[in-house]
Structure formats: C-alpha cells, structure tokens
Amino acid sequence: MAKIALITGATAGIGEACAHTFAQHGYDLILTGRRLERLEKLAHHLNDKYNVEIAVSSFDVRNREEVVRSLDSLPSKWRAVDVLVNNAGLSQGLDPINSGSYEDWDTMIDTNVKGLLYVSRVVSNWMITNGRGHIVNLGSIAGKEVYPNGNVYCASKHAVDALTKGMRIDLLQHGIKVTAVHPGMVETEFSEVRFKGDKDRAKKVYEGFEPLKAEDIADTIWFVASRPAHVNINDILIMPTAQATATNVIKKNT
Template sequence: MNKIALITGATAGIGEACAHVFAREGYNLILTGRRLDRLEKVAHHLNDKYNVEVAVSSFDVRNREQVVENLEGLPAEWKKVNVLINNAGLSQGLDPIQNGSYDDWDTMIDTNVKGLLYVSRVVSNWMIGNGYGHIINLGSIAGKEVYANGNVYCATKHAVDALNKGMRIDLLPHGIKVTAVHPGAVETEFSEVRFKGDKDRAKKVYEGFEPLAADDIAETIWFVASRPAHVNINDLVIMPTAQATAGNIFRK
C-alpha cells in the first residue's frame, strides 16, 4: 500500500505544491482546506496524473470541533498517515501594535497556533498507535526574527518554532520524526491574503528580486521527508539568494 501524506491548507501555494510533489513520489493524499471546490480540483488532477488515491476534507483548522470530527471520521485505512504537513497558516495586516486589529490577531493566533495544535493532537495519536510518522511544521523566518509591524504574525511563528521543539521532545520515545521548515520570502497568495485582496500592494513585496516559489519549499519538504529512518532534520531555514534576513533584501 502507498504511504499517506496529510496536508493542511492544500488549496493553493505551498500546500498545493506539496500535494503535487508527494503524489509524484507515489503517496496517497489527504488534502484539507476551506475551499472544497479547489480541493476537489486538485484531487482530480493528481489522481489522473499520478494514479494515486486522494481524499479531501474541507474544514477550518480554527474550529476544533470541525478538525476532530472530520479527521476522526476518516476510514481506518486513511489514519495510517506517514507524513503530516502542517501548512495551513496566514498573516493578516501589517500594522504597528498600537493600531493592530483584534480580529486580525484572533485569525492569526487561531490559524497558525491553535489550528496546528488541533490537527497535530489528532494525527500524532494515530502515529503513536501506528508506530511511525513524521510531522513537518511550516514556520517562517518570522519565527526566527521580528520585523517592524509584523508583531503578532511573528509571535505566532515563534510559537510554531517552540511547538516544533516541544513536539520533537514529547514524541521522541515513540519514534515520531518532527521538523520545522522556515521559509523567507515566497511568492504565493501570502501577501495578497495579508493585504486582504490588494493585489497591487502584494505584488510590490516581491519586486526587484527573485523570491522563492511554492515548488522550492515543496521540494525541500520532500527532501526532509525522504531522509533515511535514522535521520531527522530538526530545523531548516530556507531563503531566496537575495534575502539575508527578514528585513534585508537586495533589490535591483
């Protein structure tokens, strides 16, 4: 039977790119996200192209009841997950702390921290029961540094960094691998979501240099997941060549 990868936030960007890479490598997939139509489109494409089985489950990771109900409702054979990619995450706004939106703060904390926890709580128990597994958490350079007006987003990604380290320790006796991948600037829907649909403002973020692409991160995640059983990559930071730190980008 094919190995299984569960990918959250698989409707676009890094999550969708991961789905393509893992399908290419022969994994069956569980794809989750809020946009069912996008999930189904991706699933049909991957099934046709790679002849792998793809299950879709549409829910919001911020909603604990939805997470538990949808994941625990999967058939037993789909709970033999080899790789969990905690990709679902976002940023909202770019404001100094004194002007920040309460709603934006809640959205980021509920998605980036609590959503990751809800999914990991369910799937880690499956992995313990199965006796194998690898959890890969999508962090950010914002989890290693703090930049102006990134306050709460940076705080959530620092939390992911800490949770990754905690998971690594807690799951060590069970032989479960745990990795964090922390990208710098990646051109996806990220900035468009941050700026709430302002495509012109989002485009300016990536002007004057070549950012990372979703495929770059997906291939890196595949590299991490494909190491031998005795090898665990705990922590990985990946940047565009033109970016040295969160706020230091060389633009031509």
Template sequence: MSKIALITGATAGIGEACAHVFAREGYSLILTGRRLDRLEKLAGQLNNKYNIEVAVSSFDVRNREQVIENLESLPTKWKKVNILVNNAGLSQGLEPIQKGGYDDWETMIDTNIKGLLYVSRVVSNWMIDNGYGHIINLGSIAGKEVYANGNVYCATKHAVDALNKGMRIDLLPHGIKVSAIHPGAVETEFSEVRFKGDKERAKKVYEGFEPLSAADVAETIWFIASRPAHVNINDMVLMPTAQATAGNIFRK
C-alpha cells in the same frame, strides 16, 4: 495502499505544491482546506496525472470541533498517516502593535497556533498507535526574527518554532520524527491575504528580486521527508539568494 501524506491548507501555495510533490513520489494523499471546490479540483488532477488515491476533507483548522470530527471520521485505512505537513497558516495586516486589528490578531493566533495544535493532537495519536510518522511544521523566518509591524504574526511563528521543539521531545519515545521549515519570502497568495486582496500592494513585496516559489519550498519539504529512518532534520531555514534576513533583501 501506498504511504500516506496529510497536507493542511492544500488549496493553494505551498500546500498545493506539496500535494503535487508527494503525489509524484507515489504517496496517497489526504488534502484539507476551507475551499472544497479547489480541493476536489486538485484531487482530480492528481488522480489523473499520478494515479494515486486522494481523500479530501474540507474544514477550517481554527474550528476544533470541525478538525476532530472531519479527521476522526476518515476510514481507518486513511489513519495510517506517514507524513503530516502542517502547512495551513496566514498573516493578516501589517500595522504597529497600537493600531493592530483585534480580528486580525485572533485569525492569526487561531490559525497558525491553535489550528496546528488541533490537527497535530489528532494525527500524532494515530502515529503513536501506528508506531511511525513524521510531522513537518511550516514556520517562517518570522519565527526566527521580528520585523517592524510584524508583531503578532511573528509571535505566532515563534510559537510554531517552540511547539516544533516541544513536539520533537514529546514524541521522541514513540519514534516519530518532527521537523520545521522556515522560509523567507515566498511568492504565493500570502501577501495578497495579508493585504486583504490588494493585489498591487502584494505584488510590490516581490519586486526587484527573485523570491522563493511554492515549488522550491515543497521540494525542500520532500527532502526533509525523504531522509533515511535514522535521520531527522529538526529545523531548516530556507531563503531566496537575494534575502539575508527578514528585513534585508537586495533589490535590483
């Protein structure tokens, strides 16, 4: 089998774009996500286009038992993972702290922090046993700054930033690379999910400028993953040209 990349949240957006990029580069893929129909459709497309092996595993990263059971039940050959892309993540709501929704907070914390930890706990041990591996964590400009009404989402992405640094130190003796990429505005389902299906409100987020695309981020992730063995990119911030900071976007 060729090199293997495991991508979480592969049913849409950056995760789906990463699947296409790593398939193009000849990787076998383990694709995870909550929507099995989308995973199976994507797997068929990638297999037909790139003639690669694809395994799909449908689970919610928030559910520790599901994560462990589904990943550990993969055949041994699939545990030789070279690249883990911890992409699964989301934002829910955009309210000041005093009006925030408890359920929204828990969804973000459970997905963005706990989900990343559950998957990393399993796969990092495979990598230690294998003697190689590279974990790439999806952060956000929200993990480098804080903006109005972004409170808990920003907190979760600050946690990803801290976990990325901690993982880099902890896995250093095992020769495992750890990297993070922190994108600014990317036009995916992100805003639609944040605004709970309000497509008009989501569309306005990207009006008047050209945001990053999922493919832009995926190609940058491939750049990180494709560096020589002795090179590790610890941390990268990726922004649209029209965006200087989380809250500073030049709109025409």
C-alpha cells in the same frame, strides 16, 4: 502499500505544491482546506496524473470541533498517516501593535498556532498507534526574528518554532520525527491575504528580486520527509539568494 501524507492548507501555494510533489513520489494523500471546490479539482487532477488515492476533507483549522469531527470521520485506512505537513497558516495586516486589529490577531493565532495544535493532536495519536510518523511544521523567517509591524504574526511563528521543539521531545519515545521548515519570502497568496486582497500592494513585495517559489519549499519538505528512518532534519531556514534577514533584501531598480 503506498505511504500516506496529510497536507493542510492544500488549496493553494506551498500546500498545493506539496500535494503535487508527494503524489509524484507515489504517496496517497489526505488534502484539507477551506475551499472544497479547489480541493476536489486538485484531487481529480492528481489522481489522473499520478494514479494515487486521495481523500478530501474540507474544514477550517481554527474550528476545533470541525477539525476533530472531519479527521475522525475519515475511513480507518487513512489513519496510517506517514507524513503530516502542517502548512495551513496566514498573516493578516501589517500594523504597529498599538493600532493592530483584534480580528486580525485572533485569525493569525487561531490559524497558525491553535489550528496546528488541533490537527497535530489528532494525527500524532494515529502515528503513535502506528508506531511511525513524521510531522513537518511550516514556520517562517518570522519565527526566527521580529520585524517592524510584524508583531503578532512573528509571535505566532515563534510559537510554531517552540511547539516544534516541544513536540520533538514529547514524541521522541514513540519514534516520531518532527521538523520545522522556515521559509523567507515566497511568492504565493501570502501577501495578497495579508493585504486583504490588494493585489497591487502584494505584487510590489516581490518586485526587483527573485523570491522563492512554492515548489522550492515543497522540494525542501520532500527532502526532509524522504531521509532514512534513522535521520531527522530538525530545522531548516530557507531564503531567496537576494534575502539575508527578514528585512534585508537586495532589489534591483524596477
């Protein structure tokens, strides 16, 4: 019987890369995200390429009722989730605290913190019933240190770091593993979303050095998820070679 991985935010970037990686290793998948057309296209592609079963569930992690209803409506066989990858997350804006957008703050907190909680609340209970499971939370270098104008995004990722530690303690008695993976600069849709679709500004973030790729993070997540039953990787911080801290990046003249 194939193992099952549930991946949130699977429509692009790290989530999509994780879907490819887990499917390649024979996992059946539950793929979630807001863009149903992308989810269905990815599901068909992975099914054709790897011959794995895939369930698609389109919802916004910010909406608690939608999260619970969508996950609870899945056929019972899909509740045997072995790995939950809490990938859905984003950054909005890059403004000092005194001029930040209330809407941006709500979007980041509701997605990065509350959305992670809503999904984890449902799936952790499935894992407790099954007597096994592994939750992998996507953090960030922003969850380890704070940088100028990163205020609320950094706070939300610090919350992910703290929640991961708390979840690990709470779920210890049930034999459920909990891991946090904290990437540095990864070239995905992240900066484009942060800058509200400004592709030129987003592109400049990654000029002059080689950033991480979504596949690098997916490989790392696969590594932690594929350790033997008695091994848990608690925490990983993964950076491009050209990056030392959130703000120290060596860029060549372009």
